[in-house]
Amino acid sequence: MKASVGGYARATDLRHALDLLAAGDGSARILAGGQSLIAALNMRLSTGDLLIDINRIDALKGITCDGSRLRIGALTRHAEIAVDPLVARHAPLLRKATDVIAHAAIRNRGTIGGAVAHADPAAEFPACVLALDGIIHVEGPDGARDIPAADFFVDVFETTIAPDEILTAISLPVAEPDERQVIHEFGRRSGDYALAGVCLVRRAAGHRIVCISVATRPELATAAMARLDAGDPDGAVAALEEALDPPSDTQATAAYRRHLAGVMLRRAVADITGETA
Amino acid sequence: MTATFNDRIDIALTVNGEAVTARVPAGQHLTDFLRLELGLTGAHASCEHGVCGACTVQVDGQAVRGCLMLAAQAEGSTVWTIEGLTDTGVVADLQAEFVARNALQCGFCTPGMLVAAQDLLCTAMAQGGEVPDRAAIREHLSGNYCRCTGYEAIVDAISAVAEARHAGTAA
Numbered sequence: 442m443k444a445s446v447g448g449y450a451r452a453t454d455l456r457h458a459l460d461l462l463a464a465g466d467g468s469a470r471i472l473a474g475g476q477s478l479i480a481a482l483n484m485r486l487s488t489g490d491l492l493i494d495i496n497r498i499d500a501l502k503g504i505t506c507d508g509s510r511l512r513i514g515a516l517t518r519h520a521e522i523a524v525d526p527l528v529a530r531h532a533p534l535l536r537k538a539t540d541v542i543a544h545a546a547i548r549n550r551g552t553i554g555g556a557v558a559h560a561d562p563a564a565e566f567p568a569c570v571l572a573l574d575g576i577i578h579v580e581g582p583d584g585a586r587d588i589p590a591a592d593f594f595v596d597v598f599e600t601t602i603a604p605d606e607i608l609t610a611i612s613l614p615v616a617e618p619d620e621r622q623v624i625h626e627f628g629r630r631s632g633d634y635a636l637a638g639v640c641l642v643r644r645a646a647g648h649r650i651v652c653i654s655v656a657t658r659p660e661l662a663t664a665a666m667a668r669l670d671a672g673d674p675d676g677a678v679a680a681l682e683e684a685l686d687p688p689s690d691t692q693a694t695a696a697y698r699r700h701l702a703g704v705m706l707r708r709a710v711a712d713i714t715g716e717t718a
Numbered sequence: 719m720t721a722t723f724n725d726r727i728d729i730a731l732t733v734n735g736e737a738v739t740a741r742v743p744a745g746q747h748l749t750d751f752l753r754l755e756l757g758l759t760g761a762h763a764s765c766e767h768g769v770c771g772a773c774t775v776q777v778d779g780q781a782v783r784g785c786l787m788l789a790a791q792a793e794g795s796t797v798w799t800i801e802g803l804t805d806t807g808v809v810a811d812l813q814a815e816f817v818a819r820n821a822l823q824c825g826f827c828t829p830g831m832l833v834a835a836q837d838l839l840c841t842a843m844a845q846g847g848e849v850p851d852r853a854a855i856r857e858h859l860s861g862n863y864c865r866c867t868g869y870e871a872i873v874d875a876i877s878a879v880a881e882a883r884h885a886g887t888a889a
Contacts, residue, residue, distance in 0.1 A: 442766065443745070443746075443750070443766075444745035444746075444747070445745060446725075446744045446745035447723065447725070447744075448723025448724055448725050448744050449723060449724060449725075449727055449744035449745075449788065449790050450722055450723045450724065451727075451790070451793070460722075461722055461723070464722050464723075465723070472788075472791075475786055475787060475788070475791070476768060476783070476786050479747065479785070479786045479787065479788065480766075480767035480768050480785075480786060482745060483747065483766040483767055483785065484766075484767055491723045492723075492744065492788075494788075494790070494791060496791060520780070543768075543861065544771070544860055544861025544862075545781060545834070545837060545838070545858055545861065546771065546774050546780075546781040546782050546783050546834065546837070546861060547768055547783060547786070547861065549780040549781060549782055550782050550783070550786065550787065630860060631856075631857055631860035632860045632861055
């Protein structure tokens with residue numbers, strides 16, 4: 442099928458993009474990497490959209506670190522995150538995630554800001570950003586807002602970004618010296634959306650677990666985290682499976698997804714402790 | 719209200735080494751532009767949601783999904799399709815090896831396969847000259863469907879070219 446869009450505009454800077462967003466009066470959509478949006482348009486899941494292409498806005502690009510926080514511009518491509526030395530050092534979870542996000546040609550275009558704003562519960566970066574306790578930076582006509590990841594994801598494809606705001610960057614606390622960050626997921630084909638996945642972070646304050654593809658949004662698995670903090674991996678797996686109520690679809694039943702999430706948690710724990718799952 | 723948005727966009731880009739200017743519909747993806755406006759039918763429009771890889775082309779030196787990029791976004795870009803890559807001979811070794819090893823039957827996936835393979839080999843050479851092993855080749859081609867060959871011959875062909883190019887640069 443072919444897309445049916447209402448119009449296209451190439452934003453020259455952030456102010457221009459915000460003005461276009463206001464002019465779009467609810468029909469405007471931000472076009473970043475386009476690897477989800479253009480697919481949706483081609484399938485006519487949405488029609489009549491006014492596309493605001495933000496790919497030429499240099500202020501939304503680049504990765505910086507001020508010593509305590511790593512800041513990643515919204516337009517940073519997955520392929521850039523995969524090879525960036527600051528990311529590898531301060532947020533290795535994101536680098537590892539790029540190994541399992543889609544395929545090389547898609548990683549060349551897809552952006553972290555787009556992935557987080559799209560809030561697909563099957564996507565890796567939203568789960569990673571919550572697992573790392575990140576902050577989502579947005580800008581609107583009234584100025585900038587910083588939204589903790591814990592307050593950002595609402596439902597499938599739904600976030601607390603206001604309709605007149607644009608996601609400008611993600612920031613993350615830099616990894617502690619002994620911190621461990623891993624991602625494990627299971628899919629039917631390399632690069633496909635995972636049937637289930639787990640992000641696991643171990644830092645001084647305790648463990649953080651966020652699952653992929655098993656809920657309507659990324660959420661902290663607090664019961665399982667408490668069991669891991671208590672040194673009880675079996676209890677953590679049981680607590681995770683108990684807490685999950687995943688969807689059934691043509692790819693996997695709820696019971697299978699729940700089981701897989703437990704298996705992925707076991708593998709993640711084994712990964713950070715150096716034992717065999 | 720929509721005066722700031724256009725339903726037709728003027729673009730200027732380079733395709734297979736030639737300067738091209740065009741006025742494109744806002745929602746037209748790059749593959750349709752290449753096929754319908756320029757007659758470059760090597761890149762195929764198939765699934766149109768990024769799963770099959772048959773539309774893979776090179777934009778500014780990188781492999782991308784032609785169906786997941788709007789023609790309007792290609793303003794100022796340098797695009798290479800299988801036609802241009804064939805004419806310049808940069809994938810001639812891959813093409814010869816695909817033929818020699820029966821790495822294609824119907825040929826529908828082949829242009830995308832060749833662009834993806836070229837992308838892998840160029841990236842591998844750029845990152846220290848390491849020859850990609852079969853697992854790395856399979857991983858890189860995970861986004862390109864072939865419904866004829868069962869992939870084994872494709873991996874064979876790319877592996878052989880990787881070795882040959884490595885030997886060539888080392889010699």
